[in-house]
Amino acid sequence: MVVFEDRVDAGTRLARELESLRGQDVVVLGLPRGGVPVASVVAEALDAPLDVIVVRKLGVPFQPELAMGAIGEGGVRVLDRTLVTRARVTDEEIEDVERRERAVLDARVDRLRRGRPRVDLHGRVAVVVDDGIATGATARVACQVARRLGAARVVLAVPVAPAHTAAHLPEADDVVCVSAPEHFRAVGAHYVDFSPTSDDEVVALLDRAGHRARLAAGPQGHPAAGAPRDIDEQVLVPTGRETIEGHLRVPVGATGVVVFAHGSGSSRHSPRNRFVADVLHDAGLGTVLIDLLTPEEERDRGNVFDIPLLAHRLEAATTWLASRPDTASCRIGWFGASTGAGAALWAAAEPGSRVAAVVSRGGRPDLAGPRLAAVRAPTLLIVGGADDVVLRLNRQARAQLVGCVTELAVVPGATHLFEEPGTLSEAASLARDWFVRHLTLSSATAIGKESS
Structure with missing residues (x-):
């Protein structure tokens, strides 16, 4: 069984698998919270911008743990129309659930971005990164949201996932996985240190990525010639x-x-x-x-x-x-x-x-x-x-x-x-x-x- 020391080690090893993307118009999107430390390492290795992709499940009104869809930033909504029809959920009920979940999503985005604009995905390669997936439900929704936000190609990249899950993720154009064991227990079992990310x-991590992007932005991001530098x-x-x-x-x-x-x-x-x-x-x-x-x-x-x-x-x-x-x-x-x-x-x-x-x-x-x-x-x-x-x-x-x-x-x-x-x-x-x-x-x- 492949075991990672921590999320930084996982990101380092995942970045090696993604080296072919270097030089392409890539945006790395971490799933908060645990996916962001992994995504940060990947973004630095690929010299690509880092952002978060925040999604919220839309639960069936009478059975909230059952997802009938999900929402993302920019007004994106993904629905499982077959389930909605089978559960006889009305448009009014969908709107009511979305209104509640949208408030939670917006608050979380504000807390994490603190006024930073979302990185534009139009026409770019979106690399969606998490610290591992089990069922893949959240990752699949994140891929759909990235595509709705304009990504031309969506790559799902994770350190570890069950083999049967990694092989069936049609929402992504490509799936990159360091380890895909046949016998999978839990994501945390593949880490020595799987402590929570705050x-x-x-x-x-987003601030650090923003600073790196500003320095790479050109002459306006650098001191004048001859001036002292950090x-x-x-x-x-x-x-x-x-x-x-x-x-x-x-x-x-x-x-x-x-x-x-x-x-x-x-x-x-x-x-x-x-x-x-x-x-x-x-x-x-x-x-x-x-x-x-x-x-x-x-x-x-x-x-x-x-x-x-x-x-x-x-x-x-x-x-x-x-x-x-x-x-x-x-x-x-x-x-x-x-x-x-x-x-x-x-x-x-x-x-x-x-x-x-x-x-x-x-x-x-x-x-x-x-x-x-x-x-x-x-x-x-x-x-x-x-x-x-x-x-x-x-x-x-x-x-x-x-x-x-x-x-x-x-x-x-x-x-x-x-x-x-x-x-x-x-x-x-x-x-x-x-x-x-x-x-x-x-x-x-x-x-x-x-x-x-």
Whole structure:
């Protein structure tokens, strides 16, 4: 059975199957929510625009779970006329159901797009992407909606689907599937990490795609010749015997760069980390999304909890930033999640540490143990109010952080992964404010004057 590490891995492998579409007039459409992280990777690989395709089922009035059709944006409606006739559903009843579902659909579109216009599909190749399909009902409707919105060709692309379903999807001109097993249990059974995707993550991915599209739009999307440019590049960071991969983004004029420390090796692809990074960019801060473990190292689960190893890699990334002419003058912050927070505080306790501020989100600062008392960098601990065990550990850790300015921020209702609506956005805003306060030169100078 083919198993994907997460939706980013699934998107990477699906993109390889779609390589023949590169250079064509393609629009990649992700089905919210879980299909969007997969679609984001595909869109970047094909250098194509990314959008969502939102559909809502129209249920038979007396049996709502039975779909008699579906609706999409632009007033599109697809009906199963045979079922409507058999169920004796009147035109008035159809209109009443559609009116209710249209209100739900419009609200969701507004929440995800936030004023962005829908990408025009007329005459283009629409690649409809989900994280997997079981019955294929939603995907089929999405294909029909894409065609009604003007797509000249519709390709349905998913990482996994049952063989019998993948072979019978006439609504798509082509079906691309990485794995189509004969014996299929559930989509989630084909993923190691199948955690839910939040609306905040979908919005962040769409924002990132929009930024990429603006840069590719031509001269009006770029700075004037000779003007300073944002740094946006994939990087290799030497750490001694190993070289780790990362993504460096630094806006023009940034005086601070935040290095993301994550216990697993997927930091630079994590939708949650990328969401937080985008919030920091909007505030004028640079970021390094970096994989502290190599793919080979991550296969050994023990390495995820090797705090000294992770701390060493984090320090190496910081040294590397100091060696670059374009980031050498920047103040450095560390953003740690899970065991990465323990690594950040472990490293922050080192004599002569370069870090100017630390933020932990849902982290395990307790893993830094007795070294907590030696931390001097201002430290913010962000924890979900419903994450009882981690909240207790963070309260205990805060009591040991006696040598630095420390705050504990509790996000009401949030669980460990901040999946609840609005909670990841609140955590990102808290992190942004902390880093702006301690990393930007104007703020750092003001704080210094106040304390003198």
